[in-house]
Amino acid sequence: MQMDIKKIARSLRIRLSDAEIAEFEKDFARLDELSGIFADLPSYISNIPENPDSFSGAALRPDEPNDGQTMGRDELLANAPKLSKDKTMAAVPRTV
Amino acid sequence: MDITRMTAAALSKELASGRLSSVELVSAELQRIADKNGETNAFITVCADESLKAAGEADRRRADGRVLSYLDGIPIAVSDNIMTKGVKTTCASKMLQDFIPPYDAAAVEKLKSAGLVIIGKTNLDEFAMGSSSEAAAAAADFMTPLALGSDTGGSLRQSAGLCGVYGFRPTYGAVSRYGLAAAASSMDTVGVMARSVRDIRLLCDIIYGGDIRDASSINIKLTEGGKPDFSSMSFALPDELFANAGKNAISAAEETAAKLAALGMTRKTLCLSSLKYAPAAYIIISCAEAASNLARFDGVGYGYRSEEYDGINELFENTRGEGFGQEVKQRILLGGCALSADFKEKWFFKANAARALIKAELDEALSDIDIIVSPTSANPAGNKTSGNIFDTDIALIPAPLAGLPALSIPAGLCGGIPTGIQLTSARRRDGLVLNIAERLFETEAGR
Numbered sequence: 001m002q003m004d005i006k007k008i009a010r011s012l013r014i015r016l017s018d019a020e021i022a023e024f025e026k027d028f029a030r031l032d033e034l035s036g037i038f039a040d041l042p043s044y045i046s047n048i049p050e051n052p053d054s055f056s057g058a059a060l061r062p063d064e065p066n067d068g069q070t071m072g073r074d075e076l077l078a079n080a081p082k083l084s085k086d087k088t089m090a091a092v093p094r095t096v
Numbered sequence: 097m098d099i100t101r102m103t104a105a106a107l108s109k110e111l112a113s114g115r116l117s118s119v120e121l122v123s124a125e126l127q128r129i130a131d132k133n134g135e136t137n138a139f140i141t142v143c144a145d146e147s148l149k150a151a152g153e154a155d156r157r158r159a160d161g162r163v164l165s166y167l168d169g170i171p172i173a174v175s176d177n178i179m180t181k182g183v184k185t186t187c188a189s190k191m192l193q194d195f196i197p198p199y200d201a202a203a204v205e206k207l208k209s210a211g212l213v214i215i216g217k218t219n220l221d222e223f224a225m226g227s228s229s230e231a232a233a234a235a236a237d238f239m240t241p242l243a244l245g246s247d248t249g250g251s252l253r254q255s256a257g258l259c260g261v262y263g264f265r266p267t268y269g270a271v272s273r274y275g276l277a278a279a280a281s282s283m284d285t286v287g288v289m290a291r292s293v294r295d296i297r298l299l300c301d302i303i304y305g306g307d308i309r310d311a312s313s314i315n316i317k318l319t320e321g322g323k324p325d326f327s328s329m330s331f332a333l334p335d336e337l338f339a340n341a342g343k344n345a346i347s348a349a350e351e352t353a354a355k356l357a358a359l360g361m362t363r364k365t366l367c368l369s370s371l372k373y374a375p376a377a378y379i380i381i382s383c384a385e386a387a388s389n390l391a392r393f394d395g396v397g398y399g400y401r402s403e404e405y406d407g408i409n410e411l412f413e414n415t416r417g418e419g420f421g422q423e424v425k426q427r428i429l430l431g432g433c434a435l436s437a438d439f440k441e442k443w444f445f446k447a448n449a450a451r452a453l454i455k456a457e458l459d460e461a462l463s464d465i466d467i468i469v470s471p472t473s474a475n476p477a478g479n480k481t482s483g484n485i486f487d488t489d490i491a492l493i494p495a496p497l498a499g500l501p502a503l504s505i506p507a508g509l510c511g512g513i514p515t516g517i518q519l520t521s522a523r524r525r526d527g528l529v530l531n532i533a534e535r536l537f538e539t540e541a542g543r
Contacts, residue, residue, distance in 0.1 A: 003433050003436070003438070003439065005429065008433055009429060012391075013409070013412035014417050014429070015413040015417030016417060020422070023422075023426075024426060024430075027426055027429070028429075030486060034376045034486075035380065035443050037373055038376065038442075038447070038450060040372070041373065041449060045452060
């Protein structure tokens with residue numbers, strides 16, 4: 001399947017030169033070829049969950065010990081930044 | 097003795113004895129930077145006035161008996177993708193060329209609370225997409241005894257290996273990512289560089305810890321109870337991490353293996369067949385996350401804004417087209433493709449499945465084997481690191497994909513260029529990695 005790099009660039013709001021588009025088309029083809037290795041994934045793991053979580057690669061497993069000091073959902077919510085009056089921006093500096 | 101060549105631990109003793117003041121130390125490092133930065137371009141910003149002021153405060157605290165930590169008054173360089181309040185933080189990007197953060201990163205807060213003196217901000221590939229080599233160069237060229245950097249796909253470890261210093265990537269989450277400019281959030285890790293293992297440990301003791309502002313952060317104890325019983329431990333050198341490795345890298349790894357065996361550790365065989373998926377999985381996931389994270393740079397809230405535009409859409413497109421460099425645009429484009437309706441199942445979902453397989457294999461292996469030994473870079477030392485994501489090194493990416501701690505150790509010269517050996521262990525076993533490295537090199541003084 002071919003990817004329309006111009007279309008993707010537009011949706012990502014990036015203006016590209018023709019030379020850049022040609023270069024990225026090559027990158028796309030290279031990654032498409034590289035990802036062909038996934039055809040070898042064992043069937044038991046290639047059943048992809050509906051909502052795969054990138055963080056699952058590094059986060060704690062359910063059976064891993066939690067020392068009790070790692071934050072839970074309730075604590076996170078209790079300490080969540082409060083919205084400012086206009087409700088458009090959290091009342092803390094934005095993280096870059 | 098040239099004080100710029102001493103380790104942080106040795107400098108701390110000098111400060112405690114009163115033979116050296118922090119102002120003298122920081123002044124010497126600033127002079128070294130003035131002499132050398134023209135060659136290495138290691139620093140983007142040098143905090144001369146601020147660091148001398150902070151050093152003076154450290155000296156006054158010491159005189160009053162109010163020392164904040166073992167490293168109080170010791171200078172440190174901070175990578176320019178880690179927020180420092182009131183000090184320009186550019187991520188080496190035109191997009192943030194004049195950005196001055198209104199807050200400190202969590203790790204920087206901890207450094208300041210412990211009395212360390214931030215001497216400057218070190219250079220890097222744009223948004224750390226490639227290398228942290230200048231932080232490593234600053235430590236290697238004696239411009240600072242300590243450096244704080246970041247490791248997403250191995251940039252910190254590779255740079256440390258190629259510069260002949262120690263570089264440590266902690267377990268994912270061990271150090272808060274609050275205030276670290278996000279590149280690939282599920283792999284981004286704040287890490288440390290130094291000229292001795294002891295210095296790495298001292299610095300980790302300060303910056304480790306859970307943080308309410310980073311939901312992925314966890315608490316890890318660096319000190320394991322009692323003396324480690326190496327005779328009950330094992331290690332392995334999996335072939336998959338030696339792909340393309342040169343003779344010298346292989347012999348350095350074998351030398352390390354011999355030292356581990358001499359400690360009483362058992363060598364085991366290990367096959368990590370799932371690593372064949374690692375390069376594709378790493379490229380797709382890291383690009384997808386970068387595309388998402390860098391969407392915030394649009395010329396509206398802060399940062400660079402194009403001067404020529406007609407309407408809001410053109411403002412976005414021109415700003416991002418002009419503000420980002422080639423490598424960053426490459427990753428955003430590839431990430432955008434990976435997340436597109438046409439390709440997310442073929443690329444992104446498969447990459448996550450492959451990552452789960454890799455993580456499961458590594459978890460299982462590291463439940464039986466304590467340490468994996470490999471070259472820091474599987475590619476021969478001296479090959480230029482391009483920053484192009486397709487040049488990703490197989491030895492560097494298992495740790496980020498599985499959230500593992502990994503330490504690059506200087507392993508001598510290869511064709512006149514430093515090379516490194518990497519020790520990797522299971523999540524939360526950061527203390528073990530440092531214990532073993534200290535034991536292996538305890539008789540060798542830091543450079």
